[in-house]
Amino acid sequence: MAYADFDDATGVLPALIILSFIIASSLSVYPLSPSMAALRPMVMVMVLIFWLLFQPRYVGIFSAFAIGIIADLLMDTHLGQQAFAAVMVAMVLKITSIYIRQLNTISAWLIASLGLVVFQVSLWILQLFIQNTFVAQSALSLFMSIISWPLVLLTLRRFAR
DSSP states (O other), rough: OOOOHHHHHHTTTHHHHHHHHHHHHHHHHSSSHHHTTTTOOOOOHHHHHHHHHHHHTSSHHHHHHHHHHHHHHHHHHOTHHHHHHHHHHHHHHHHHHHHHOOOOOOHHHHHHHHHHHHHHHHHHHHHHHHTSSSTTTTTHHHHHHHHHHHHHHHHHHHHHH
């Protein structure tokens, strides 16, 4: 199904992309109990991966860097850690998109899972080098993000074509 009205309307798709990032950022900082916060999926990264896969002409490496800086500010991490990890994800997705001819639901889920793993491993390596800490509880968030990726895909897919 093609939704050409989003491509033809001036400014509608970029506005939807920005709105999706605003909603994702509010979901990322919504207060939860400490036990539930460990299970919070990485919503900002999942939305970033979605737009990198399905609208690469609007969302690219610079957008990934900007979203990473915003995530650093929202989540009170060292400035640049999530930005670096987001740029790494964008580069990995750009490289893998060269080899993918048809992007169906399963291949999008596998590529998104690869992007989420790259993001989390990059954060772990940066935190280990910079802060000399390793937060193993982030693996739960990674697992929940991989499981909940189809929800993001089903929610945003109608705007992607």
